[in-house]
Amino acid sequence: MEKIAVLTSGGDSQGMNSAIRAIVRTGIAHGFEMIGVRRGFKGLMENDFITLGTSDVSDILYRGGTFLQSARSDEFKTEAGQNKAINNLHEHGIEHLVVIGGDGSYRGAQALFNRGIKTYGLPGTIDNDIPLTDYTIGFDTTLNVVTNAISNLRDTMSSHERVSVIEVMGRSCGDIALQAGISSGVDAVLIPEFEWDIKEISDQLAKGFQRGKTHSIVMVAEGAGTAEDVASLIEKHSDLDTRPTVLGHIQRGGIPTAFDRIFTSRMGHKVIELIENEITGVALGMEKNEITYHSFDDIFDSENVVDKHLYQIFQDLI
Ligand SMILES: Nc1ncnc2c1ncn2[C@@H]1O[C@H](COP(=O)(O)OP(=O)(O)O)[C@@H](O)[C@H]1O
Numbered sequence: 171m172e173k174i175a176v177l178t179s180g181g182d183s184q185g186m187n188s189a190i191r192a193i194v195r196t197g198i199a200h201g202f203e204m205i206g207v208r209r210g211f212k213g214l215m216e217n218d219f220i221t222l223g224t225s226d227v228s229d230i231l232y233r234g235g236t237f238l239q240s241a242r243s244d245e246f247k248t249e250a251g252q253n254k255a256i257n258n259l260h261e262h263g264i265e266h267l268v269v270i271g272g273d274g275s276y277r278g279a280q281a282l283f284n285r286g287i288k289t290y291g292l293p294g295t296i297d298n299d300i301p302l303t304d305y306t307i308g309f310d311t312t313l314n315v316v317t318n319a320i321s322n323l324r325d326t327m328s329s330h331e332r333v334s335v336i337e338v339m340g341r342s343c344g345d346i347a348l349q350a351g352i353s354s355g356v357d358a359v360l361i362p363e364f365e366w367d368i369k370e371i372s373d374q375l376a377k378g379f380q381r382g383k384t385h386s387i388v389m390v391a392e393g394a395g396t397a398e399d400v401a402s403l404i405e406k407h408s409d410l411d412t413r414p415t416v417l418g419h420i421q422r423g424g425i426p427t428a429f430d431r432i433f434t435s436r437m438g439h440k441v442i443e444l445i446e447n448e449i450t451g452v453a454l455g456m457e458k459n460e461i462t463y464h465s466f467d468d469i470f471d472s473e474n475v476v477d478k479h480l481y482q483i484f485q486d487l488i
């Protein structure tokens with residue numbers, strides 16, 4: 171029986187469990203033996219493998235995080251680290267490795283692919299920063315978590331007539347800030363992909379209060395600056411009372427949305443189909459509601475771009 175291993179790597183994201191479940195159950199249904207690797211590439215080097223049956227992935231569909239755990243490993247970036255991983259895969263007779271992770275994890279998957287292991291990538295990161303896919307796993311859930319958190323902040327900001335400056339994750343990508351900014355109806359979104367003028371923003375916020383607004387919300391992507399710096403700059407340019415909030419890792423938790431569960435179930439199913447059709451060295455994603463795949467090389471040659479039209483929509487809504 172051919173063996174397929176699966177691991178989760180880098181920052182976890184809501185929906186990784188659902189992806190593992192879909193890969194394992196579809197793999198078993200199609201006659202493969204399924205193996206889980208615990209703690210990402212670290213576990214791959216340390217031989218931390220477990221056999222996965224249908225009931226081992228019960229009760230995880232609706233849980234955030236990843237029951238296989240995740241890790242970051244500098245050792246795996248070295249040739250010696252990769253040799254250990256490859257030896258372990260050979261020892262277990264594993265031919266195929268599905269890597270659920272972000273851009274860094276894809277680099278790792280590609281390195282193994284270049285050295286003869288059949289690898290496949292699923293875009294597991296809340297950041298939505300992977301090219302050639304409209305969504306990444308967990309992004310939708312994170313948008314909902316951020317939207318709910320903002321609604322809590324609004325209550326207290328309103329009572330005290332304050333400006334709330336909220337910092338969200340995303341590394342160098344502004345998608346979480348922009349899209350949660352639209353869903354929350356915030357007053358300004360600062361993202362690394364576009365320039366802004368803090369004096370102009372402060373003047374606009376002050377005008378809002380003069381018109382009778384009781385609070386304002388400013389969203390900052392971590393790649394564009396810190397909530398603390400932006401809040402003090404607004405206070406420098408206005409007489410508004412501001413409070414910075416860093417949402418932090420709370421954004422990476424929570425019950426995966428139906429979208430993330432369906433998206434991951436579709437990709438999990440598709441990756442088994444690709445294995446059966448001997449298509450390898452590819453990463454999956456969704457484009458225009460179709461599950462698609464591209465070679466790791468094509469993904470690394472492409473640029474992830476923010477949706478400029480969405481940014482324009484936001485500008486017209488404030
Ligand atoms: N250039 C690389 N070559 C091999 N492995 C890599 C490379 N870059 C990252 N990795 C592996 O992938 C892991 C996860 O990458 P990281 O960037 O932390 O998260 P993500 O996959 O979410 O972007 C790293 O800890 C490392 O083990």
Ligand SMILES: O=P(O)(O)OC[C@H]1O[C@](O)(COP(=O)(O)O)[C@@H](O)[C@@H]1O
Pocket residue numbers: 180181182272273274294295296297339340341392422
């Ligand atoms: O959890 P850590 O290691 O502090 O990393 C925080 C980073 O992880 C993320 O949540 C996800 O990033 P990756 O998917 O690239 O790992 C980023 O938004 C954030 O900057």
